[in-house]
Amino acid sequence: MRADAALPDAHTQTGRACPKTLRRAAVQRYALACNATGLAQVATTLVPLALAWIVVASAGGNPWVALLATVAIALLMLRVFVLMHDCGHRSLFASTALNSGVGFALGVIAGMPQYVWSRHHAHHHATNGDWSRYGGPLGVTTIDAYFALSEHGRRRYRLARHIANAPLAGLMYLAVNPRVTWLKGTARLVAHLVRGRIAEPGVPLATLRARFRTTAWSSPKEFRHMTWNNVAVLSTWAAMSWAIGPATFLGIHLAATALAGGAAIVLFTVQHNFEYSYASETADWDPDDAVVHGTSMLVLPEWLNWVTADIAYHHVHHLSAAIPNHRLARCHSECAEHFTEVRRLTLREVPAALRCILWDVRTRRIVSVEEATAGRGHGA
Numbered sequence: 001m002r003a004d005a006a007l008p009d010a011h012t013q014t015g016r017a018c019p020k021t022l023r024r025a026a027v028q029r030y031a032l033a034c035n036a037t038g039l040a041q042v043a044t045t046l047v048p049l050a051l052a053w054i055v056v057a058s059a060g061g062n063p064w065v066a067l068l069a070t071v072a073i074a075l076l077m078l079r080v081f082v083l084m085h086d087c088g089h090r091s092l093f094a095s096t097a098l099n100s101g102v103g104f105a106l107g108v109i110a111g112m113p114q115y116v117w118s119r120h121h122a123h124h125h126a127t128n129g130d131w132s133r134y135g136g137p138l139g140v141t142t143i144d145a146y147f148a149l150s151e152h153g154r155r156r157y158r159l160a161r162h163i164a165n166a167p168l169a170g171l172m173y174l175a176v177n178p179r180v181t182w183l184k185g186t187a188r189l190v191a192h193l194v195r196g197r198i199a200e201p202g203v204p205l206a207t208l209r210a211r212f213r214t215t216a217w218s219s220p221k222e223f224r225h226m227t228w229n230n231v232a233v234l235s236t237w238a239a240m241s242w243a244i245g246p247a248t249f250l251g252i253h254l255a256a257t258a259l260a261g262g263a264a265i266v267l268f269t270v271q272h273n274f275e276y277s278y279a280s281e282t283a284d285w286d287p288d289d290a291v292v293h294g295t296s297m298l299v300l301p302e303w304l305n306w307v308t309a310d311i312a313y314h315h316v317h318h319l320s321a322a323i324p325n326h327r328l329a330r331c332h333s334e335c336a337e338h339f340t341e342v343r344r345l346t347l348r349e350v351p352a353a354l355r356c357i358l359w360d361v362r363t364r365r366i367v368s369v370e371e372a373t374a375g376r377g378h379g380a
Contacts, residue, residue: 026331027322027323029331030324031323033092033324037324038093041083041309042083045080046080048076049073052069052076053073053244055069056252061248074260074263075307076307077260078260079306079309080110081174081264082311083106083309084103084107084110084112084114084117088103089118089321091322100115103115108229108236110260112174112229113182113226113230116222116226119222128272128318129278129279129286129287129290129291130280130282131279132285136268136273137268137269138273141157142361143361143375157357158369161357162354163351166263166266167259170263171257171258171262173265174260174264175258178230179230179233181216182226182229182230183230184216188216189212189223192208192211193212269353270298270350270354271295271298271311273356274296274353275356277296278290278292278294278365279364279366281361281364291315293342295342296314296344297312297342297345298345299312299345309326310329311325313328313332315342316328316335319331355369355370
């Protein structure tokens with residue numbers, strides 16, 4: 001199919017977009033990964049990131065330099081995370097080996113075991129709009145479940161999902177949880193092997209290991225990726241602490257990680273949590289309807305689109321995760337008539353969208369606590 005060929009008609013008789021037809025055409029036309037482009041995107045991210053740390057090391061503890069560097073590093077780490085995400089979809093490079101190898105390296109920089117994360121993220125794509133099976137990064141609950149909580153419980157639910165907590169959540173998500181999950185899982189594995197060897201000295205370790213069950217990982221491959229990621233991350237932290245001082249490195253790195261992780265959580269959340277976003281139970285779930293009505297498009301300035309590798313065109317990404325990030329905007333532009341019903345969100349509208357943290361099962365929509373409270377006629 002020629003790159004400039006017209007897409008086939010992707011409308012039903014009612015005039016609404018038909019993602020099934022559009023998806024087939026979009027995959028043919030836009031799902032064309034390029035190794036050279038992917039490498040250029042990685043280079044233009046990692047080189048500035050390295051320069052930012054060189055500036056920090058040369059600044060002699062200047063607080064203004066440290067502040068500016070923290071902001072720059074946070075923005076670049078956010079881009080690293082999105083590119084890592086693309087590797088998980090095998091869309092950054094045409095080469096499987098590059099997606100795997102570069103994805104692992106980007107995961108080390110981001111602090112996230114890339115392979116394990118991509119497996120969990122694939123579940124999100126497979127269940128987009130089915131809130132029975134995936135409640136989003138905020139763990140959205142139903143209106144009835146929310147009002148079944150005590151007053152204290154409802155307050156905790158709201159506070160835990162407040163935008164002010166995003167940096168702390170980002171720090172936990174990228175820096176703390178991947179380390180703690182691996183350490184706790186590994187400690188339990190070792191304890192299991194020791195107990196097994198004592199109870200059954202003749203049983204091979206491989207057999208004992210095969211009997212081990214944990215929620216920390218779902219396969220030996222996930223455990224290996226978690227292990228190598230954590231070894232690489234902790235070694236990198238140690239090397240950077242030795243090179244520029246532990247206080248300087250950890251102070252800037254953890255602050256930048258909190259900002260980048262918080263921004264990533266906010267970015268991902270508002271791409272599916274917004275007023276009246278499509279939210280169905282499994283029995284009535286329509287994944288195609290979820291693309292159009294359950295996924296937003298963020299209207300961002302160009303520099304922020306660069307930082308986020310055009311993930312703001314999230315409706316196109318959910319149309320087909322195989323479309324490389326550098327083709328998302330073009331797909332949106334050339335297929336704009338098919339996306340007229342997609343919700344547009346500006347940066348000013350993000351805080352309001354983040355207040356939509358309850359699932360109205362009856363109307364199959366995401367709503368705010370205020371609206372749910374008004375509908376039930378009593379206070380939150």
